[in-house]
Amino acid sequence: MPKPNILLIVSDDHGYADRSTLGLHPDVKTPALDRLAAEGVSCTDAYVTAPICSPSRAAIISGRYQQRWGAQWFESSSFPPDDVPSLAERLQGEGYRTGYFGKVHYGKEDVGDRACPPHHGFETTMYGLAGQSFGRLNYLHHSQEAQAEYGDPAAFHMAVQPLLSGDEPVEHEGFLTAEIGRRASAFIDDESEQPYFCMVAFNAVHNFCWQLPDEELEARNLPKFTDWTPDTGQTFGDWYDDAIVPNLPHGREYYLAQLELMDAEIGKLLDTIDNGADAGNTIVVYVTDNGGSTCNFGDNTPLRGTKYTLWEGGIRIPMLWRWPDVLPVGQTCADLLSTLDLVPTLTAAAGVVPGVTDGIDALPTLRGDDAGHSALHWDCGFQWAVRDAEWKLSWVGDTEDSRHLQAYEHAPMGNGLFLANLADDVGEQRNLIDAEPEIAARLSRLHAEWRAEIDA
Numbered sequence: 001m002p003k004p005n006i007l008l009i010v011s012d013d014h015g016y017a018d019r020s021t022l023g024l025h026p027d028v029k030t031p032a033l034d035r036l037a038a039e040g041v042s043c044t045d046a047y048v049t050a051p052i053c054s055p056s057r058a059a060i061i062s063g064r065y066q067q068r069w070g071a072q073w074f075e076s077s078s079f080p081p082d083d084v085p086s087l088a089e090r091l092q093g094e095g096y097r098t099g100y101f102g103k104v105h106y107g108k109e110d111v112g113d114r115a116c117p118p119h120h121g122f123e124t125t126m127y128g129l130a131g132q133s134f135g136r137l138n139y140l141h142h143s144q145e146a147q148a149e150y151g152d153p154a155a156f157h158m159a160v161q162p163l164l165s166g167d168e169p170v171e172h173e174g175f176l177t178a179e180i181g182r183r184a185s186a187f188i189d190d191e192s193e194q195p196y197f198c199m200v201a202f203n204a205v206h207n208f209c210w211q212l213p214d215e216e217l218e219a220r221n222l223p224k225f226t227d228w229t230p231d232t233g234q235t236f237g238d239w240y241d242d243a244i245v246p247n248l249p250h251g252r253e254y255y256l257a258q259l260e261l262m263d264a265e266i267g268k269l270l271d272t273i274d275n276g277a278d279a280g281n282t283i284v285v286y287v288t289d290n291g292g293s294t295c296n297f298g299d300n301t302p303l304r305g306t307k308y309t310l311w312e313g314g315i316r317i318p319m320l321w322r323w324p325d326v327l328p329v330g331q332t333c334a335d336l337l338s339t340l341d342l343v344p345t346l347t348a349a350a351g352v353v354p355g356v357t358d359g360i361d362a363l364p365t366l367r368g369d370d371a372g373h374s375a376l377h378w379d380c381g382f383q384w385a386v387r388d389a390e391w392k393l394s395w396v397g398d399t400e401d402s403r404h405l406q407a408y409e410h411a412p413m414g415n416g417l418f419l420a421n422l423a424d425d426v427g428e429q430r431n432l433i434d435a436e437p438e439i440a441a442r443l444s445r446l447h448a449e450w451r452a453e454i455d456a
Contacts, residue, residue: 003195003350005282012206015292017301024301029260032267038330040322041366046337047376051307051314053289058106061086063343063357067454072381078107079115087343088121091197094352098122099187102180102201103137105130111167118166126165126183133159137203139211143171154229157236175213177204181265185272204262207296209254220257222250244295245410255297286320287339295410304428308411310378310385310394321366335365335372377450386447390423393443
């Protein structure tokens with residue numbers, strides 16, 4: 001079989017429950033993601049390696065636990081070291097043309113750093129460095145004029161800096177989600193005989209979802225909400241509190257609008273692929289970078305918790321795979337999988353020697369021929385967790401970090417040790433730490449062994 005084309009889509013903060021095929025919310029409309037699920041494999045027990053974007057994305061691009069280079073939280077996160085090849089570098093070395101379109105946020109990267117896509121294996125690029133702002137990209141404005149109009153420090157907080165192609169600035173005034181989709185579709189539709197690897201990293205559905213085109217606001221009968229500037233008469237922190245749950249009027253409607261518009265771009269990408277000659281031999285993978293952000297009106301039902309936490313809602317994600325020539329159709333996979341598996345799975349599919357990774361080749365699992373991971377681990381410094389096939393042990397310290405997240409992001413963190421049997425309590429409502437001390441001790445030892453191996 002020829003090497004497959006690969007489209008990897010990474011969204012931002014998408015809620016676990018927010019897909020219309022799940023039937024949980026009648027106001028959720030995601031026909032393209034539903035189409036992916038119907039034409040491929042949906043993974044119910046898929047995870048990221050961190051409940052926030054930067055360290056999670058470092059694991060996605062490398063296939064390695066990011067704790068190996070000390071990336072635990074925002075302030076310590078960084079792109080993998082030079083001796084850890086990226087997914088794009090692995091594929092580029094085997095004849096793939098490579099393209100990256102969307103958000104970059106591995107840490108506090110700057111133009112020309114290895115964290116920038118053109119410096120870790122991507123030839124064609126259009127991207128924004130969220131590390132140069134407040135961890136996000138504006139949905140509507142990216143230009144020097146917008147920077148001048150917003151002024152300091154609002155231009156930083158509202159993330160209106162120009163985008164980049166290669167190392168050169170690119171100005172774009174207009175809806176970023178549509179531009180990301182347009183650029184990616186043009187890359188896919190190129191008539192080159194080379195196979196392609198296209199990575200699309202939407203800013204949607206990260207917060208500040210009110211940043212919608214005027215015509216969308218009008219069509220949905222939604223009012224404008226004003227971005228922060230010092231002229232609002234509030235500090236950014238006070239204004240931010242009004243812009244999240246439970247204080248933002250129409251917050252859920254803004255979020256669902258952004259989700260619907262992102263889904264529409266995914267639908268266009270699928271159409272571009274399906275109208276081409278190699279649709280059957282094209283892998284499409286959809287993941288999000290961390291659990292849904294309930295403070296941004298995402299919903300993680302039936303999971304407990306939100307982005308920032310190691311409850312299931314912070315780390316369990318939607319994961320969809322489609323490869324018509326190889327994978328079954330309309331199937332569900334309940335085995336334990338991780339975004340760590342993207343590198344070994346996609347490189348194996350491409351006939352590339354994967355090198356050292358912490359993931360597994362998930363194709364046998366997706367086909368129903370093999371089990372997934374026996375255990376997965378998380379460590380953010382002030383909180384950690386370990387999960388096996390049935391049980392999960394987690395710990396949260398009473399620290400400045402956990403108190404800040406509870407107050408500032410409205411993220412209930414918990415405190416101390418918590419043992420859950422996920423087989424019959426996926427919502428983590430019953431703490432069995434006292435009832436099952438032997439299981440807790442076994443998982444604690446397992447995590448200590450992992451920690452020692454990672455540190456080594």
